[in-house]
Amino acid sequence: MQPSFEDFVAMDAMSPNSQRRPFSIKLWPPSLNTRLMLVDRITNNLSSQSIFTQKYGSLSKEEAAENAKQIEDAAFASANQHYEKEPDGDGSSAVQLYAKECSKQILEVLKRGPRAIEDGEVIKVEKVTRANETFFDISKGQRAFIGAEEAQELLRPLKEPGNSYTKICFSNRSFGLDAAYVAEPILKSLKDQLQEVDLSDFIAGRSEDEALDIMNIFSAALEGCVLKSLNLSNNALGEKGVRAFEKLLKSQSSLEELYLMNNGISKEAARAICELIPSTEKLRVLQFHNNMTGDEGAIAISEVVRCSPLLEDFRCSSTRVESEGGIALSKALLT
Template sequence: MAAAAHQEWQLSAEQRDDTVARVAQNLASLTFFAGGSVPDSEALRLATEFEKKAYTVARVEARTTTGTRPHAETFAAYTRKLASLLLEASKARSAANGAADASGGVLQPAAAPADASQVDLTGVREFLVAETAQEALASMLAEGAAVSRIKLSTKSFGAEAAGVAADAIANCAASLTHADLSDVIAGRPEAEALDALRILSNALAQARLKVLDLSDNALGEKGVRACAAALSNQAGLERLAFQNVGCSIAACRAIAELLTDASSLAALHLHNNMSDNEGAAAIAGVLARAPALQDFRMTSSRVGPEGGIALAQGLSAGRRLVRLDLSGNTMTADAAPGLAQALRGQQGLRALYLNDAGLGDEGVAAIAEALAEGSIELEELELAFNDLTEDGAASLAAALWRRVLPALQELDLCQNQIRRAGALAVAKAVAAAKGLRLLALDENEISDAGVDHLKAVLKAAGQLGTLGSLEDNDADAADEAEGEEDEEDDDGEAADTADAEESDLAAELARATKIA
């Protein structure tokens, strides 16, 4: 990952971007299994900030008074800084969410006993053998050990090391409630990896788990079935994750088959898989058996319209959703009516993420209407990259004005085409939201004049500080588009199209308030 031997240490833009993505995913996972939550947009923002800081530290440490340090040492400094920032943020976010949960916030997982101990092997990647596994898990193997939480990530277990870990787990089975087995078979041949998973899962079957994370393991259907004992014998399982595991259609069907009791399931996370519509339908079967579900994530999993409709039907079986994330699946407007119907019954919904879902104006309008009709007081709403235009922004603004506004804290509409009129309508609708922290409107073809107008509206409402970056907004494209519309004006006069659209949207908002 470093440059040539005599050159100054550096990483390519692609390597840095990949690091940011991994850090964001790890932050979300760490926070999730510490009993908190972090929105994807916030995780990405923090990951970008952390990577910049770590890269600066590494570049500084790369230089010495006599030349440059070995690249391995510099890279180690880079990863140490990243790990430090990541852990600090995870602890801070989890503590904040814990405080919110105690006061009736988003999701309150079962609290660990005050004297609970934890074993966390996260750190330098290492292939464990029996001897090194005994050293790493010594506290669990000790007589009278009462470990409640384990995280074995970044340590690769073969069959022998897994046998030691199984003994450690069995020794703490009476107290163990949280098991993070993400990224524990890296680099192992398939047969050995499957054996290790089977050994670990058989041991976990003896515990009464509340949390199980199997993310970042190349599972596929074979891997999922290797974990059968841990999945089939956990009646009290509350939180389960299969992120980045190669969760194919067959693997999703295996999960649905093996997870025989989902009655206690409060959180189910799947991300970056290849589940497709049929896999989503299988997962929908799990949702239909999970009436207590509060937090569902199935992102970047190749789910189309049919899969989106199936998931919506599954989600309708419960009424306790607090957080829903289906981003990165091209479900299109065809899935919107089903999703809208599922949302109407979720009075406690506080966070909805539908980025890059291909909803378009029609789909966003259906979702917005459902939120308004259900009087759902969202705190976070993300609809970035959905081919949304001024018309869709009008529908959304009306919904925000009517019902959703009071609790709104974050609204992300980046990478659409809502332009000046749509941006102003939305800004005016949310300007009175006292708890608003972020209004993200970048990459929306807003002209420079539109940006100035937008800032003026928010400034007048005392909300200018909530406006996110507009650095990537293509003002030139906006000016060109507005010019083309002026040329097509039926009267043949140079009308200010943006202002006309803004007036139409204002009228829409006025009608909405009368309806409300």
């Protein structure tokens, strides 16, 4: 029977000592030699025959070695971060986490399968998430509708205990109602750490009723986050959409960046924005272009501008604003 991951580390910690003296065994951190041995073992697990590779397929030696290094690095970073929180311990809990993370990531890589080849070019597999990553982004690739199953898979890294994500981007993926229900508890669990949220273009192609329900779910889930940046662009919000985000907007008093581009913002929607956001004292960026605001909407937005003394980046082009609205905005910018 092969030794377990924990055995590798424990054996490393029990190297013979020629002098007899009281000592305490520290199981963490493992030596470089132990880490290299583990990488070799993971490589074999990914490329050799087993019940898992028979089910999901095995990787080539080259691809397996590349993934093995990423897996071990990510697991070590996660376990080391855990150990730093309990430096007086013997490191056994860090070793257990190290082993658990490795096993979990091995299975995920096998489920994902080997690299695909398209038009003669190798498509590289997505790198294993590291414990210290702060930006979670699902916007890459083609626009796509996603349901509950896809949401579970895409958002899995956000459920990892101890993750460090402070910025999320859900743009370019159209969430259905079932996917929104999957995202809801995940977002609630991140309330205390999120600082930047990008929900631009995340309901494309949905009916108005479904889109409003989805926006209400996301708004309630994110209510209370202390955000620095919020992007709700490209969602055809209108007044109904703005008010669907009421809970989220009303809880924001520290925003530094707000993006509401290409949202079909009418004069009524502009008034709703002015009404719902409690404070813009820290706002530095307000991008509002390509809307249907008109003069009356511009007058409402001018109140937001007037109450934003730190504003340095303001865009309001292509909003059907004429002289009356333009004058109101100009005066607000001068205050």
